[in-house]
Amino acid sequence: GAGVSQSPRYKVAKRGQDVALRCDPISGHVSLFWYQQALGQGPEFLTYFQNEAQLDKSGLPSDRFFAERPEGSVSTLKIQRTQQEDSAVYLCASSLMGNQPQHFGDGTRLSIL
């Protein structure tokens, strides 16, 4: 498909486990964003890449959250030692470049037991 692809769609983990969420952006898109969406709320910014460079990680809630995009395409969001408050939908978006329209994937719903 031509859209942003995220996997897995659903992830259940026990508190304390590490998880990794994957994002495949639209081909050719330079900018990639991660957002966190709690139930009933709007998405909130986590981090932003331009190619492989992480230009803004001001939204990451703690040092347990880590994101990478080593080859400037696929990105992985990793959460270490998960806590119950990490339960949310994690959305990935990509755009041709900064300040261009952002297109979202369908997200990964993470549930921490």
Place this chain on the structure above:
Amino acid sequence: GENVEQHPSTLSVQEGDSAVIKCTYSDSASNYFPWYKQELGKGPQLIIDIRSNVGEKKDQRIAVTLNKTAKHFSLHITETQPEDSAVYFCAGPFGNEKLTFGTGTRLTIIP
């Protein structure tokens, strides 16, 4: 950070009538204002956007108006249909590449 207020939080409209959702913001430097539609279990879908050099933009039944002086922008949906039922979010980069989203409006179209 940037504050974005979105009203109303819920809106019920008879099929065929119009729906209007409004957002206000505080950062006067912002120049790009997208609207997203989110259906259950899906990611936000960009439905229309506007840049600050124009006051209005239309795409079939959807329009967005921008008042930079008053710092508000609105989404207008005419001739509403059942498939318009969803949660709608306004957003803006407000000087950065990252988006700040409004609190969302749950729109229900009554057949």
